[in-house]
Amino acid sequence: MKKLTIMILLAGVVVSCRKLDQPITSEFTETAYWRNAQDALDALTACYEHLAKDDYFFGDEALSDNAYVSGDGMLAVTRIANGSYDASNARDRDTWGYYFTTVRRCNIVVENIDRVPAMDAALKKRIVAEARFIRAYAYFQLTAWYGDVPFTTKVLSIDESRTISRTDKNTIQQFVLQELTAIQPDLPLNTQIAEKDRGRVSRGAAIALSARVHLFRSEWAAVVTDCEKLIGKTDNGAYQLFAGYSSQFTVANEYNPEVILDLQYGGGRTYDKQRQFLPQTVAALRSVLVPTQDLVDDYVMLNGKGIREAGSGYNENNPYTGRDPRFEATILHHGSKIVDFSGVEQTILTQPGSVPATNTVDDQGASPTGYYFYKYYDRTATVYQSGLNLILIRYADVLLMYAEAKMELGQLTAGVWDQTVRALRARAGFTDGAALTFDGGWSQSEQRTIIRRERRAELAFEGQRIFDIRRWKIADQVLSRPVRGIKVTSGSFNKDPQGYIIVENRVFVNPKHYQWPVPTFERDQNKNLSQNQDW
Template sequence: MKKTLVIIVFAVGLFACRKLDQPITREFTETAYWRDQQDALDALSACYEHLSKTDYFFGDEGLSDNAYVNGSGFLNVTAIANGGYDPSNARVADNWGYYFTTIRRCNILTGNIDKVPKLDSTLKHRITAEARFIRAYAYFQLATWYGDVPFFTNVLSIDESRTINRTPKNTIIQFVLSELNAIRADLPVNNYSGSSGYADKDKGRITRGAAIAFSARVHLYNGEWQAVVSDCELLINKTENGTYGLMDDYASIFTVGNEYNKEVVLDLQYGGGRTYDVQRAFMPQTVALLRSVLVPTQDLVDDYVMTNGKGIKEAGSGYNENDPYTNRDPRFNATILHHGSTVTDFNGAVQTILTQPGSNPATNTVDDQGASPTGYYFYKYYDRTSTNYQSGLNLILIRYADVLLMYAEAKNELAQLDANVWNNTIRALRVRAKFTDAGATEFNAALTQEQLRTVVRRERRAELAFEGLRVYDIRRWKIADQVLAKPVRGIKVTSGAFNRDPNGYIIVANRTFTNPKHYLWPVPTFERDQNKNLSQNQGW
């Protein structure tokens, strides 16, 4: 681990007259710190600043079968997805250092907050709880990607950082779950009316609902189904731990105008002085004026069901390969741009996006080297209100729809997915998405547990596409060695010098995934050079 002395530089403020998305320029050393309440709040801001980042949020799609990154962008996730990487890979190394920096910031706060004189007890417990959540989130990320990792809750000296061993993954996961349970009572609920102490400047902070929902996610990834159910039932159709619900319109969730809506459980804060231009990598180049390098795959497109609820390969689905985008899951067009899609660009002009070879103009077609090589573009999280392509749109880490999907999956694994559970989860999501056919919305009691598993997993993929979660799902389901061992496919074409599969679909790249080696990332080379006590994962 990189253990140079940390001078805490706080780039975002949470309280006083600052909002979470507003940067500040004060610098603090440990000798001139912990003087008053504001110092403690600014220390917490430093922890929030390091919760996650856009390279991870968007780049994680490229680690899955949902998307492909054309080139070495997003810290070279393509090498990981293709199976051609080593312990020096940029994302592998960055991920380790980033989250251990997060942990250090949180440890500095929890280890020093008692020094602040006359700090209100309730505020102190709340600040500490939020820092403990962020630390737990960082440890969960590390354990998920690397398995066993060094574990500590104090600030390590340089000598300690060079000798510490790795702690078993299960020990760390149990710590994460224990923390998330312990901090719940000290966290406010998501009531922005002011009754819980919230105000506009406090939006985006960690709440009790976030701790519960994240606990459910950790249990989900650990296959602890009853625990998932117990956590989710604290939030579904209840208000004691926060008031959550589905928005009426799917596409509107991911817009600046609807930030902090009732579906958001936890999000990364942007806007004001903190922005990103990642949308320039996933929108058509006629819109964003840059190469389109983060693009959807044909496999993702194929997994969207028809409006009657049937998969495109099922008998009676009505799917027409020559008219592939008609009568598809309404969330498809809210997430992905395809040949013939229209989009309003930053200047307010409506563009028709053409992706088939030979189209005129050819700028967004698979013929153009700067266009999407798959013939598809992501549309979700496109923020046309941004100035100079710099978006301030918050990125949602957990939303209520995910809580419903976790609940449905856990109930099915317990053989308890009945009509009541279906109506509160899958049906609710599909009705919100504007499905109207009973074949899509009504519970089919004739389906087996295995068939329902397929439905739930497909629903999860469609609902949460381009939200960075698919890579975790294919790994915990142990299907990554299947779905990432296939070529990346693009649109079906009938002409042009393209590498195509037997059905005419463009083959963009080939991928490999070795089981069990690639289910865990290697410990980065730099870290093992600094600390000879760090062991390496199997196969690396």
């Protein structure tokens, strides 16, 4: 323990005059480190590098009923989704280790920054606030997945790490909320962040994450309080919906005013996940991360009605016409058109028997559901390596959190609706008054269905669905049924009675699967770690 090794993959933030996108590795002895402000900034960059990663961002979608990953890709998330995992699962092990590394890196910054001589006081406060935010984010992730976890705000020795026990998740989440409140005065507004510092945590990010934690805990009044600090106000930052729904997920429109927090990529830090969710004829690789029929079915019609509601106008023989515009912006289906990396427009054919068959459910390398994701397709990628930032929190989610909290409190009014759902639908391209107008005759149950469906459509392929179905306690319902693909009339497919392809059957046991098991490897190292129920 004589050396402090800090991996600095310059991806999280722009620090000083250095480019963020060039990874370097520096090793310092304890006596030679913390010499100046740049050392502190570099240590903070190591925290940002461990904020999150693309494996989680994309893989989380397949943990829910929105998507499916064929095989053991993306850290074997399918085994979790279908209930066939144990405490040695790759994603389970990886998440535990990843976020405790994040915590350690942040603790290093907070514990050692006072060693920097004659450091500017305001800069010191900001660095500490950013590290505390990232640590809070990591602890929220850990408690969301595992429940009770080890908790520390200091750098542990090896011996201490092998004896620490688990702390109640509620205690840790209360700490997270207190941290997010305490650091706000030391964080800049998004409007105060210089171009060279884009990607750093803002005050708005701390408020929005606080709202998300309260949402996860069903603390509705606190969600309202947090969201009202950001909606229609500028004293905590200036946020608004970006004009185009689909265009906000492009390199050209990074750092638009809807983005509250994003995972930084570019230059030396890239990802190739789009090769796994685009059609084979576009990405030249097997399509393994794919949408489900259940997600497709939840997109409403242009009149705002669900496809099974009377008067919706849904035509099962022409299922993709007249749907929520966000459907076409998110998912490719039979007949969709896409411009590939060489600039050629392709028509995507997924039905069996289509020619060519490359993207159809007939081909073993194609999507087994007959659908492909389109959101986050980055045509500027070089050799399929994308540098497009991945948005972790955006203003649309703040509006949806606010609408849900007001609904649960029995306070969803036409005014709140117009601020939130109407605004989101209008931005998406809805024009029918029936879809845009609040109906005072809706019951709370009907309002809940609308708001939850709206969250699913707006935030699809952004990794939020799994957290939603867990906090709503419906995961045991929606993940205990088959993964379905397109409806087919030919071919030797496993199908349900309506003719929809059954890709696999899933099982979600309540309460067991609402918390992941503490990884076996960790319990082998630390005998004081207890295990979750039924594991």
